[in-house]
Amino acid sequence: xxxxxxxxxxxxxxxxxxxxxxxxxxxxxxxxxxxxxxxxxxxxxxxxxxxxxxxxxxxxxxxxxxxxxxxxxxxxxxxxxxxxxxxxxxxxxxxxxxxxxxxxxxxxxxxxxxxxxxxxxxxxxxxxxxxxxxxxxxxxxxxxxxxxxxxxxxxxxxxxxxxxxxxxxxxxxxxxxxxxxxxxxxxxxxxxxxxxxxxxxxxxxxxxxxxxxxxxxxxxxxxxxxxxxxxxxxxxxxxxxxxxxxxxxxxxxxxxxxxxxxxxxxx
Amino acid sequence: xxxxxxxxxxxxxxxxxxxxxxxxxxxxxxxxxxxxxxxxxxxxxxxxxxxxxxxxxxxxxxxxxxxxxxxxxxxxxxxxxxxxxxxxxxxxxxxxxxxxxxxxxxxxxxxxxxxxxxxxxxxxxxxxxxxxxxxxxxxxxxxxxxxxxxxxxxxxxxxxxxxxxxxxxxxxxxxxxxxxxxxxxxxxxxxxxxxxxxxxxxxxxxxxxxxxxxxxxxxxxxxxxxxxxxxxxxxxxxxxxxxxxxxxxxxxxxxxxxxxxxxxxxx
Numbered sequence: 204x205x206x207x208x209x210x211x212x213x214x215x216x217x218x219x220x221x222x223x224x225x226x227x228x229x230x231x232x233x234x235x236x237x238x239x240x241x242x243x244x245x246x247x248x249x250x251x252x253x254x255x256x257x258x259x260x261x262x263x264x265x266x267x268x269x270x271x272x273x274x275x276x277x278x279x280x281x282x283x284x285x286x287x288x289x290x291x292x293x294x295x296x297x298x299x300x301x302x303x304x305x306x307x308x309x310x311x312x313x314x315x316x317x318x319x320x321x322x323x324x325x326x327x328x329x330x331x332x333x334x335x336x337x338x339x340x341x342x343x344x345x346x347x348x349x350x351x352x353x354x355x356x357x358x359x360x361x362x363x364x365x366x367x368x369x370x371x372x373x374x375x376x377x378x379x380x381x382x383x384x385x386x387x388x389x390x391x392x393x394x395x396x397x398x399x400x401x402x403x404x405x406x407x408x409x410x411x412x413x414x415x416x417x418x419x420x421x422x423x424x425x426x427x428x429x430x431x432x433x434x435x436x437x438x439x440x441x442x443x444x445x446x447x448x449x450x451x452x453x454x455x456x457x458x459x460x461x462x463x464x465x466x467x468x469x470x
Numbered sequence: 471x472x473x474x475x476x477x478x479x480x481x482x483x484x485x486x487x488x489x490x491x492x493x494x495x496x497x498x499x500x501x502x503x504x505x506x507x508x509x510x511x512x513x514x515x516x517x518x519x520x521x522x523x524x525x526x527x528x529x530x531x532x533x534x535x536x537x538x539x540x541x542x543x544x545x546x547x548x549x550x551x552x553x554x555x556x557x558x559x560x561x562x563x564x565x566x567x568x569x570x571x572x573x574x575x576x577x578x579x580x581x582x583x584x585x586x587x588x589x590x591x592x593x594x595x596x597x598x599x600x601x602x603x604x605x606x607x608x609x610x611x612x613x614x615x616x617x618x619x620x621x622x623x624x625x626x627x628x629x630x631x632x633x634x635x636x637x638x639x640x641x642x643x644x645x646x647x648x649x650x651x652x653x654x655x656x657x658x659x660x661x662x663x664x665x666x667x668x669x670x671x672x673x674x675x676x677x678x679x680x681x682x683x684x685x686x687x688x689x690x691x692x693x694x695x696x697x698x699x700x701x702x703x704x705x706x707x708x709x710x711x712x713x714x715x716x717x718x719x720x721x722x723x724x725x726x727x728x729x730x731x732x733x734x735x736x737x
Contacts, residue, residue: 263530312709442579
């Protein structure tokens with residue numbers, strides 16, 4: 204059986220403070236690779252590190268500049284280990300040039316009082332919706348099956364919906380069981396809020412991207428299928444930067460991750 | 471005229487790759503200093519660095535462990551400079567021990583198309599509300615004037631409000647014109663969501679804290695007063711970590727910042 208494109212894209216070799224990856228043609232974006240896969244690659248560098256303990260709880264990745272090379276060097280460093288968590292910094296380079304940095308918190312989660320304070324949007328099943336056709340969009344979009352409830356970028360904006368909102372089912376294509384790396388990547392798979400609001404294709408670039416993981420490995424194992432529901436909107440477009448806030452839900456109703464990002468734009 | 475407590479608390483000396491600060495007794499929390507002031511101190515280390523250009527747009531700070539010393543060393547490093555932005559990493563140490571790391575994006579903002587996508591909550595003016603009395607709360611709380619619309623920690627929870635929500639006016643005490651450092655600190659000045667939801671005082675600790683700044687220096691100069699409206703809620707309490715999402719509005723209706731954090735708890 205051949206490897207899934209996603210696993211191919213985040214493959215790293217090397218032991219372990221300086222690891223090497225290859226940029227995947229399958230996940231190319233307008234300029235360089237899709238940021239979600241780059242973020243997943245940095246996460247993967249910690250996940251495969253022999254010193255790692257626990258599972259990811261938070262990750263912030265800053266995109267410093269476009270990745271123009273075919274190869275990337277990923278350097279994870281554990282800054283501090285506490286009784287129940289670890290703090291990591293990862294730097295990614297193309298040649299001598301820093302292209303991304305990330306800070307991550309891994310934790311051994313304890314059982315605790317639990318409550319989900321927000322409600323999963325009430326939407327049709329992914330089986331009742333049509334897949335986005337991808338002829339006009341960059342290669343990475345073809346690696347996902349996206350089915351829109353609101354904010355389909357190829358349809359006219361809905362009259363009654365908030366103008367920067369997207370609500371969509373998404374799965375890897377072909378389907379792949381959700382893990383922390385694919386969840387991280389999916390958190391960056393929403394189309395840019397400015398494009399959703401204005402339907403103008405202008406220069407964009409995420410500068411900072413944060414994911415909070417709200418599940419254990421066991422809960423990922425218990426998901427019913429490879430589909431998640433993504434919900435994203437913007438707070439403010441201002442002075443050439445806008446933000447995005449989002450949630451990603453398992454189809455069983457479990458809130459898997461919340462995510463934010465800040466994006467440069469020229470418009 | 472004596473220095474404001476806040477300016478005292480974030481004062482740094484030293485040129486410039488290794489700066490020194492003192493932990494302020496005024497802003498002590500249950501264990502160590504209030505995290506908002508620590509975050510503001512790391513921001514300040516970049517703001518006073520001679521290489522800085524532009525204003526802060528995003529900041530993520532990870533809290534690695536408690537600050538038990540009276541002194542702190544703050545080491546900012548510019549990782550990359552692009553045409554219109556700069557990427558910084560800051561590491562803070564007590565002696566040889568890393569206690570915090572931060573990544574920041576500074577930018578020279580361009581004029582652009584603008585839109586605020588969320589609505590400022592419709593609330594009474596701060597002059598119509600009572601200040602929180604602070605006898606039972608840690609010292610840092612006394613450095614702020616907090617006036618609650620919803621989520622007053624000293625009153626019984628409101629029947630009809632979301633259980634982890636806070637809506638409050640806040641200003642430095644005495645009043646101090648809002649700048650990027652005080653705005654950063656205020657983004658961390660919400661009481662822990664778990665406490666708001668359960669009213670139980672249990673061990674808490676923020677592990678990661680993100681602020682997106684949505685204003686220019688000129689817009690901060692144009693604020694009518696020293697008061698801002700803060701709005702915060704949680705998405706999920708789970709496996710000994712919960713998140714917080716918030717917005718901070720100027721009293722003139724300008725959305726100044728959006729913020730998230732992930733917090734450890736034992737309950």
